[in-house]
Amino acid sequence: MKKEFAVIGLGRFGGSIVRELIELDADVMAIDISSERVDEYAHIATQAVAADTTDESVLRSIGIRNFEHVVVAIGENIQASILTTLMLKEIGVKKITVKAQNDSHEKVLRKIGADQVVHPERDMGIRIANNMVSNNILDYLELSDEYSIAEIKANDKLVGSTLIDLDIRAKYGVNIVAIKRGKHILVSPQAIEKIRLEDILIVIGSDEEIHKFEKKALH
Known part of the structure; x- marks a missing residue:
């Protein structure tokens, strides 16, 4: 069976x-208070509905409880975002992901029961900034305030060495959880695996440890 989702708010992120x-x-049921935006997604989504999602009776009437996962992607209207999330929790939606505008918004969302809170603009800013300061860091994803996953391109200093030779965990505190090699991904690579040219190392660790590894091992 296909998975069923509802997305509330059809701005750039929700769209x-x-x-x-x-x-x-x-x-996917695409939902927005603007009928113009709904019309835009009428031929894209499985179903598109114009609705005020801060009204519990409206949410119930469109069968929102039947969806296993609802994304609240409402843009600037923080009050509508909070009220919609609260209504979804009271109706009994199993999983709710909500876009937050700032840290205070996130705190409120978590207090009222949002299962996952995302900061797309902030997270993208972090990824772009890390890409800008290093030619080796290809992508950067925050896991928490202190820990992240990064994709780091192997350079000549690493090529030909095995993971056990490099002893990256002991020296830098980061773990190589996978190696992207062309179209293939080696998950949990063995210690005897040799690094090849063009390999992309997927590492996990604290932000400080990742940057220490990138600066000291690759320069």
């Missing part, structure tokens, strides 16, 4: 989620 979920062969 991109709708499009990607459809590409991934999911069923």
Whole structure:
């Protein structure tokens, strides 16, 4: 059976989620208070509905409880975001992901029961900044305030060495959890695995440890 999602708020963030979920062969109900935005997604989403999601009776009438995962991607209206999340919790939606505008917004969302809170603009800013300061860091994803996952391109200093030779965990405190090699991904690579040219190391660790590894091992 196809997975079923509802996305509330069809701005750039919510709209991109709708499009990607459809590409991934999911069923998606696209919801927005603006009928113009709903019309835009009428031929993209499985179903598109114009609705005021701060009204519990409206949410119930569109069968929101039937969706296993609801994304609240409401843009600037923080009050509507909070009220919608609260209504979804009271109705009994199993999983709710909400876009936060700032840290205070996130605190409120977590207090009222949001399962996952995302900061797309902040997270993208962090990724772009890390890419800008290093030619080796290809991507950067925060796991928490202190820990991240980074994709780091291996350079000549690492090529030909095995993971056990490099002893990266002991020296820098980061763990190599996978190696991207062309179209293939080696998950939990063995200690005897040799680094090749063009390999991309997927490492996990604290932000401080990742930057220490990138600066000292690759320069």
